[in-house]
Amino acid sequence: MSKSRKRLIIVLLFIFVIASFLLTGCKKAAKKPFAAKKSLNVVGFYVDTAGYDNSYSSLVRYAKNIDTLSPLWLTVQGDGTVKDSTNPKALDFAKKNGLKVVPLVNVADSKDSVLTDSKIKTETMNELISLLKKHNFDGYNIDFEFIPHGTKNYVQDKDYLTAFIGTFRMMMKKEGKILDISVIPHYQVSPEISGIYDYHKLAPLVDHVTLMTYDRHNESSPPGPVSPAQWVEYNVKDALNEGFKPKQICLGVATYGYDWPANKTGGFSSPTKTILQKAKMKGVNIQWSNTYHEPYYTYYDSTYGVKRQVWFENSTTMGEKIDVAKKYGIHGICIWRIGFETPSFWSVIVNKIGSK
Template identity: 35%
Template structure:
């Protein structure tokens, strides 16, 4: 036994002496399980991740020796190193989720943005399905789903099916009909599972909006049942929630942050549309409003599960109504009418006003790389899991310079 201990000590001492003679490399938090891991491992995206080439051979050698002689550390959970901030002191890189939508058959803006920025985007959530009042799931159409999924997986991205709820026409809200009925909840979950398996997806992103406040417990029950079905099979379960700063916000009352956090791997707080079609002109995402919502969410949602919603678009307000515009269209308007983009220090947001040829006054507020940079600072300040951008293809192209610094894979 003493000889065995002496052998272990010698090996560790030799490894230490070799390591200090090698060139200095950046320091990263790691655990014993990191050292005993394989040269590639499964990521959340279902792809692979490579070990750093710095001291790579030494790390593998150390891993084999320590793994065989010392065994795994009791402090490391089964299945590998801990991700996020779970109390172990370990950290993982931030995750950028790109919401993906095709508004017509030949709309490839999201696809083009995904491919061009594959080194930054870790997850996409394609808006392909809608849950109906009878628990069925209808396909929204668009481009070849299988090809999108294949391309995303080839670029080591997770693909989560974004499912929204059918909107109310008359009478009872469809989402209430499903959530309040255990039989319909099961039917909907069955259909979610079928869709995910049909297209070889990695999980689901539940985007139920304008859920009646009375369905708070029903929504939690749905997510609990969905999680129990999909999680044991290795699928990711995520949900988008409305932002709030207290529990009096009617449109956000159905989202029980603390309970939903038990049944979701990722929670995207939709911190945009601070102003929109229901209000007068103003910032899309006032930085102060965003931070207050973030701080409130963190009271109930673990930071390693929380994603900050960021916008890639803007709104044009006029007496004729409110129109949503992508960044390129906004810049085209500024150029056409010879307007310089202004900057609002209070909200950390860009805007400008113009008068159309018909004499109608317009005001545009939007998001660009500069305003986006302010939101990313909050992600670092509060050390949350990442960001979720609506949507790929609408953004300021220069925003990727900012995103690349934060999320480069």
């Protein structure tokens, strides 16, 4: 065989090997579908109710858009016992659909004995760990809110709350679980309500913080925006300045509003979808505040012969809050709560964040 012919055979074999390798690689690559990375995490707060605003329906319909489910299932009583109202059906559905389940842990009737009484505190922590194992939760979000009443003020419990989180963190990390906390914003919020949260000391102790940037105006205040845009952004900057890292912060976004007697206190909360239905039924025009970046409307209550005013969050405000979250590169958005929203909220989430 001539040298030239040998060279030709070697070249052809080389080409054949390379071609086979490339074809095999392409086939393997074709088996892996491309998935775009989501820009933010989406946490859905969940509450079991019997009405049309129940969270379960939204969970089933929009699970592909949610990363973490935070259900309100666990309440610490004054004696340290934990009331467990876990919904096995919702828990199973969330797990099967790849959602992390990180329940909220709240406290009954602002009972601060869970912080100040060492025996009660220990019993609470041990019971929470037991429930963590029983239900195979992925972690907890400590949502201890202590609302002043009478002469009782809970700011003095600030160090006790920090100590609780510090001790509980060690127990949670031993289990390899997530520990989050929900906090009331500091900026333009009374220290009597928000002063119990020491951002600087809490930041190193938790994985994520839910910044509850809603209820700027509420039942006890006169009418006004629920979650004004500038106030929300200032509170994100405040949290960053006080020690939380961007990837720790989850921006609380609302899916509800309030209905007040015009210019008076004594309002009541209502899901956005209910508020929009009422506006349509009454034929009122929904207005937009360029100052607060939030919709509102007024209507006449013929039953009591008074004017009423409604401020609420909608899909447009949701989009603006998502833009703020992206601007500061934070962890994501935490929705209070699923079941209150209209489908347009989820359209905005998919367009701006993506889905799994």
